[in-house]
Amino acid sequence: MLRVIVADDEPVIRNGIVHLIESSGLDLKVAGTAEDGREAVELVQKLDPEIIIMDINMPQLNGLEAIGEIRKSSPDCRILIVSGYSDFAYAQQAIDLGVCKYLLKPLDIHGFVPILQQAMDSWTQLHRKSDPASVSEEDAFQDKGLAAFHYVRDHFTENTLNLTDAAQRFYLSPSYLSRIIKEKTSLSFTDYLNRLRIDLAESLMLENPGMTMNEVALQCGYSSQHYFSRAFKNYTGMTPIAFKNKPR
Structure with a gap:
């Protein structure tokens, strides 16, 4: 079960997100909630969650400042921003900080659960824990291939992203990563x-x-x-x- 922290200074929204998670049927547990950015940073350092749902406009530290602090100790956690700000400057900062999704309030209730599932899948593929003795070489390559595929999906706004570097990051050949992308999307890498x-x-x-x-x-x-x-x-x-x- 993956752990989630929800950070929003508005109790109604914070409690509403918690309710959505708890009623989603997903293998998620709300490990804690925070009402400001500083509390969110402290909770993450204490609980080390896999997924964080964060507002931007909060006291103490705003959401983007809090994420900057969180990334120092938890670089791989999956972060979703839920914000009332549609200004692209905020969205771009979020992308630069490695945020998975930038969602606008009010939340689309029906679309929120699939986004949670995507965050879970992304984290699980990157951090899948298995007994090395029971994992075949092909399984290991498939796990790395999926992690590389998610890396491309999450970093496509970087103008230096290319097939060779993305593959080498996960110790794969470019041709293998190209095949994974083709299987998943029916498209070439480019x-x-x-x-x-x-x-x-x-x-x-x-x-x-x-x-x-x-x-x-x-x-x-x-x-x-x-x-x-x-x-x-x-x-x-x-x-x-x-x-x-x-x-x-």
Whole structure:
């Protein structure tokens, strides 16, 4: 059973999230709750949870400051942000801190449980504990392959991300990681990476119409606006400007 800490300064929201977790049917236990960022940091240091659900606007330390402290001692815990702020600057800081999901209040109750399951799966694949004597070499490679796949999914906004480095991080060959990605998505590594980035770009342009194309490109992991525009058109059949200006 994985342990969860819920941090939110609003009791109604904090208790509501706890109720959602406890009634989800997932193999999760709420190990503790916090009403400010400092208390959240102290709880994490004491309880070492696998998953943290964090608000941004809290006293003592805000959520992003608290996550920065938490990452020093718990670099692999899965963190979900639940916030009333839709400003992309907050979302980008969250991405930089390795947050799994940035969710806006009010929570979509039906969509929250699958997101919890994703966080559980991500942590379990990375930290699966098994008796080495009972694990075949193929099983070990599959575990590493899934961990590498999740790494690509969680770090696609880094413009230095590439197949070789991602594979070597988990002591895999690039061809093996490419095969895992193909099995999971029916896409090549490059196509999968572009799909993640273009999907994010579309969301950014819809939610933040004031962003320039260069800002969108950099936030999505592209090293230049030119490369972003070419990839976007190849993927969607239209330029980013045409997509942004399309009547809705």
